[in-house]
Amino acid sequence: MTADQKKPGLDSSAPNEENIKHGQIDILDRRSEQGEDVAVQFLAQLDPAIMAAPISDTEARRVLWKIDLILIPLIMVTCVLAAVDKVIISNGAIYGMETDTHLTGNQYSWVGSIFYFGYLLFEYPAALLIQRLPVAKLYVGMVFAWAVLMLCTAATQNFAGLATVRFLMGMLEASVFPISSILTVMWWKTSEQPLRVAFWFNQLSSVFSGVVSYGIGHTHTALHPWRLLFLVLGAFSILWSIVLYIFLPDSPVQCWYFSDREKFVCLERVKDNNTGMEDKTIxxxxxxxxxxxxxxxxxxxxxxxxxxxxxxxxxxxxxxxxxxxxxxxxxxxxxxxxxxxxxxxxxxxxxxxxxxxxxxxxxxxxxxxxxxxxxxxxxxxxxxxxxxxxxxxxxxxxxxxxxxxxxxxxxxxxxxxxxxxxxxxxxxxxxxxxxxxxxxxxxxxxxxxxxxxxxxxxxxxxxxxxxxxxxxxxxxxxxxxxxx
The missing domain is CATH 1.20.1250.20 (MFS general substrate transporter like domains)
Known part of the structure; x- marks a missing residue:
């Protein structure tokens, strides 16, 4: 065995649900237990004829395609927006934010650092919320809340206000990647996860923020461009939270646009993921x-x-x-x-x-x-x-x-x-x-x-x-x- 060879029973391949977001193993386990309860209730009420019919490769591929077509964009755009909220502070700075908020010395550096103080401090509370609340609803709530904070950023007038908003945004975004990992485990087989994770764990936020910032740079309004930038991104994030609320289910069996047969196929596809097999005793x-x-x-x-x-x-x-x-x-x-x-x-x-x-x-x-x-x-x-x-x-x-x-x-x-x-x-x-x-x-x-x-x-x-x-x-x- 060599330095990075995987141990028996562990997947050390490219990014998956275990390695994308650190410290989420027991969260995945507990969400798995909750998901199993919902699945058991669904299967108990399901027509036996639906379960008796064999699942062909063609049917499995069709369901996977439907999952990919809907779920990947939902997770990917959410993660890109979360990353945009981190990097957009830099574009705000070149549009006059430092001057308008009267930042002096190295206060701008602390505006960047303080985001991760909130991120770090709220990681454990976020894990508790993920274990106890419907995962999709929490996802939606966090997106909506940070969208409101984006709007509030446009109204800040000094270092204290800007630092407070950035700290709170860090707290809210602490749950984004753990939930994205959980959704990946919930919908895709272990062998399918690395490719799907590659779609949402990307660095495309600079592309999105660059396009939006360039467009806003051409506007001529009473608002300074950096304030308009945060207003536009905040409004877009609010609209996106509505899209998530409509299309992102808490589990496959609660997906309104899937038939009962498709829900059953979803469960059968991921039943061998074994996310709840670890011993949880410390x-x-x-x-x-x-x-x-x-x-x-x-x-x-x-x-x-x-x-x-x-x-x-x-x-x-x-x-x-x-x-x-x-x-x-x-x-x-x-x-x-x-x-x-x-x-x-x-x-x-x-x-x-x-x-x-x-x-x-x-x-x-x-x-x-x-x-x-x-x-x-x-x-x-x-x-x-x-x-x-x-x-x-x-x-x-x-x-x-x-x-x-x-x-x-x-x-x-x-x-x-x-x-x-x-x-x-x-x-x-x-x-x-x-x-x-x-x-x-x-x-x-x-x-x-x-x-x-x-x-x-x-x-x-x-x-x-x-x-x-x-x-x-x-x-x-x-x-x-x-x-x-």
Missing amino acids: KWYQVRECLLDPKTWLLALFSLAQNIPNGGLVTFSALIVTGLGYSSLITTVLGIPTGVLATVWQILLSLIASRIPNSRCFIIAVSNFVPMACAILMWKLPRSNKHGLLASYYVFYTYWAPYVLSTSLPMANTSGHSKKLTLNAIFFIAYCVGNIIGPQVFRSTDAPSYSHGYEGLLACLVIAIVAISAYGVLCKWENQRRDL
């Missing part, structure tokens, strides 16, 4: 073992270091581009390719990892040299070479794919339910802390060159490469020792 010796395991902290260090660039770019991306000499309007368009490039690179690395067994740690480490080289170029290239700086900025967005690939490692190389939960929780905390630190690496006082920010990005990527390499070596050494 074993404290496993928790202690996880805390004393150096691999735990190497993986946490990687997650933290890899996400510092993410937190910085989410908040400062548009300001970096305007710092190259481009107008605010052109900057909104120039941000679009970053999402396309990041998504394509993510898919490419996932395909390579799926075709080369036991290669993830190596691929993660090697692929990080690409954004590392770009960080050096952004740091050292003369400011007059703005096309070279812009190209380096674009390619730097390949930093996200290694992190996505790493999210399966805690599950693939860890045995014991309690140890998995502990490691996933630590991995998630490191993710949030990295995104909190990220905006602090880019200081408003360093504008427009942000040279210290690029130094910070370079240091983080070096740390990430060392951490993931050491993690891989330790895993390989332990597996070789175990096989002796």
